[in-house]
Amino acid sequence: MTNSPGRAEKLSSSAGSVVYDADVLVLGGGPAGTWAAISAAEQGARVVLADKGFCGTSGATAAAGTGVWYVDPVPERREAAMASREKLGGYLQDRRWMARVLDRTYAQSNQLADWGYPYPDDDDGRPQRNSLQGPEYMRLMRKRTKQAGVTILDHSPALELLVDGNGVVAGAAGLRRQKGDRWVVNAKAVVIATGGCAFLSKTLGSNVLTGDGYLLAAEAGAEFTSMEFSNAYAISPAFGSVTKTLFYSWASFTDEQGSVIPGASSKGGRSVIARALRKGPVYAQLDQADAATQRHMRASQPNFFLPFDRTGIDPFTQRFPITLRLEGTVRGTGGLRIIDDSCATTVPGLYAAGDAATRELICGGFTGGGSHNAAWAMSSGYWAGHGAAEFARQLGTTIGRQAFRRGAVGLRSGNGRPLQGGALARSVQDEVFPYELNYFREAGRLGESLARLDALWLDASTADAPSEQELLRGREAAAMLATARWMYRSALARQESRGMHRRDDYPGQDDRYLHFVTTGGLDEVWTSARPLASAQYAEAAE
Amino acid sequence: MIEVIDTEHCTACDICVSVCPTNVFDKTDGIPRIARQSDCQTCFLCELYCPEDALFVSPFADAPQTVDVAALKEATLLGSYRRAVGWVEESRHLRAADRSYRLFGH
Structure with missing residues (x-):
């Protein structure tokens, strides 16, 4: 039996700010954040969840449909599921983590079914649980989060972490952007579940994902890993936001004249599409989908068809222009480094879950789709919430503890010039969107880009805080900038x-790099090599 | 991007103001205002949550469009996403219509 959780306590709401006292604060209200909040509350913790947007619609999942790495607990099927991914991921995965994520995802998915998620049955009446409709899933998760006694703060982006004199995380502070004031949550543990960073590329549902949680965690000293695996691009209609790369496996790809582009494919041929897009427009047509497949697509992913139905295009019989939108670390595998089974980071009291955390343990250097990321969100959210609640319990009373604000860039007074978030965000996009910089990497181009990014950082980190209305935009842009620098430093380190x-300059896989790249730092970005868990076990056995 | 709040059907319930993840709408004394259209990420979720089918999101993510509301109504495009995912009474069965399991592994 778990304790019936008390609610987080609202301490005061003096002019200009509201203060809460909680055991666990969860930043981010997507799948990972809601699972973390529920899990912490089930452990008896008093929990606050703060989302930048609206818990239930925020993030990459809510707007989309996602596969889930749900595999029946049959040893041969589990083995095949793990083995099938190892080559794609560059052999960086950890079998122990893959197995525990498969177990946990199975349990969480079945929990969703018990909560009433409308999973379909197949023609033989067997329930099918390897896919989730984002809006339906996240509407349910919001409801269950509230029912668990969690206090949800919507439209409440976090700006910075609070840390005590011993370096232990003590909460966070942020904005209530629809009320025009500030919030502070004093908490004994914090879970970062703010998603990855897609650099405002308008890939579906991802414009809230600007790496905000990375920045505030880095300011408290957190480390990152696998940030070089951050150059996923998704196919969408050139004019639209709906990315559903799976469906393009039924597509043919053609150039302006209508000639088929040799080698172009959604799987294994996306780099060909990127190269073709540098020369001119590329068109797709889902002409390999038969009538039954077309029906399944319509039923499974109604949002995929909105751009077509609303512009009068039949994607099965007509060509339409496509583009590749950067998904950055949302569909990359880099993120906050976690150091144990409870998804603790290197900062005491700070936990990470979902896309904000690295997915290297189950994906290595490639994810390819929502499936593994969705499984990771459920699993890591569950573990991080549990771990944070346990940390809070062991910490005991914190009355009288002093907390210090750790935020810096865009939050303090500087050289008299306010940080220009909008302009900075565009400058960062100019470094991470171009295929010749990010998709196809090369030492010279990466180095030049880093020099420009470092100069932007020097400028941003010495700027004044912008006005209250521009504060969030400034912090978002600074987070994008920090993310880009970790990405490219790590990309340089992996030769x-x-x-x-x-x-481009090292086209082959090289076993001297069969390790992880750790990175971190803000004014000075550093990288270091870290052995795989399997290598550590081997050493210990010798 | 969000283009239309249909004044004929909007009841000023302000749900769109709450649910928009990128905070595009502002409350007013009457019906909400599209205050920051360029922040719209074209996720269509405001449309999905609008109980009156009063909103229309144009599929063009990067540029505003001129939209003819009468033509949208004529083409029954208002509320079409809600009906397609089963978030209205008459199509509730579609909530469990996901056939992704037939598409994976292609």
Whole structure:
């Protein structure tokens, strides 16, 4: 039996700010955040969840449909599911983590079914649980989060972490952007579930994902890993936001004249599409989908058809222009480094879940789709919430504890010039969107880009805080900038091609790089090599 | 991007103001205002949550469009996404219509 959780306590709401006292604060209200909040509340913790947007619609999942890495607990099927991914991921995965994520995802999915998620049955009446409709899933998760006694703060982006004199995380502070004031949550543990960073590329549902949680965690000293695996691009209609790369496996790809582009494909041929897009427009047509497949697509993913139905295009019989939108670390595998089974980070009291955390443990250097990321969100959310609640319990009373604000860039007074978030965000996009910089990487181009990014950082980190209305935009842009610098430093450090990371100057996989790249730092960005868990076990056995 | 709040059907319930993840709408004394259209990420979720089918999101993510509301109504495009995912009474069965399991592994 778990304790019936008390609610987080609202301490005061003096002019200009509201203060809460909680055991666990969860930042981010997507799948990982809601699972973390529910899990912490089930442990008896008093929980606050703060979302930048609206818990239930925020994030990459809510707007989309997602596969889920749900595999029946049959040993041969589990083995095949793990083995099938190892080559794609560049052999960086950890079997122990894959197995525990498969177990946990199975349990969480079945929990969703018990909560009433409308999973379909197949023609033989067997329930099918390897796909979730984002709006339906996240509407249910919001409801269950509230029912668990969690206090949800919507439209309440976090700006910075609070840390005590011993370096232990003590909460966070942020904005209530629809009320025009501030919030502070004093908490004994914090879960970062703010998603990855897609650099405002308008890939579906991802414009809330600007790496905000990375920045505030880095300011408290957190480390990152696998940030070189951050150059996933998704196919969408050139004019639209709906990315559903799976459906393009039934597509043919043609150039302006209508000639088929040799080698172009959604799987294994997306780099060909990127190269073709540098020369001119590329068109797709889903002409390989038969009538039954077309019906299944319509039933499974109604949002995929909105751009077509609303512009009078039949995607099965007509060509339409496509583009590739950067998904960055949302569909990459890099993120906050976690150091144990409870998804603790290197900062005491700070936990990470979902796309904000690295997915290297189950995906290595490639994810390819929602499936593994969705499984990771459920699993890591569950573990991080549990771990944070346990940390809070062991910490005991914190009355009288002093907390210090750790935010810096865009929040303090500087050289008299306010941080220009909008302009900075565009400058960062100019470094991470171009295929010749990010998709196809090379030492010279990466180095030049880093020099420009470092100069932007010097400028941003010495700027004044912008006005209250521009504060969030400034912090978002600074987070994008920090993310880009970790990405490219890590990309320089990996002098090979592996997973999604491809180097024009090192096109092959090189076993001297069969390790993880750790990175961190803000004014000075550093990288270091870290052995795989399997290598550590081997050493210990010797 | 969000283009239309249909004044004929909007009841000023302000649900769109709450649910928009990128905070595009502002409350007013009457019906909400599209205050920051360029922040719209074209996720269509405001449309999905609008109980009156009063909103229309144009599929063009990067540029505003001129939209003819009468033509949208004529083409029954208002509320079409809600009906397609089963978030209205008459199509509730579609909530469990997901056939992704037939598409994976292609």
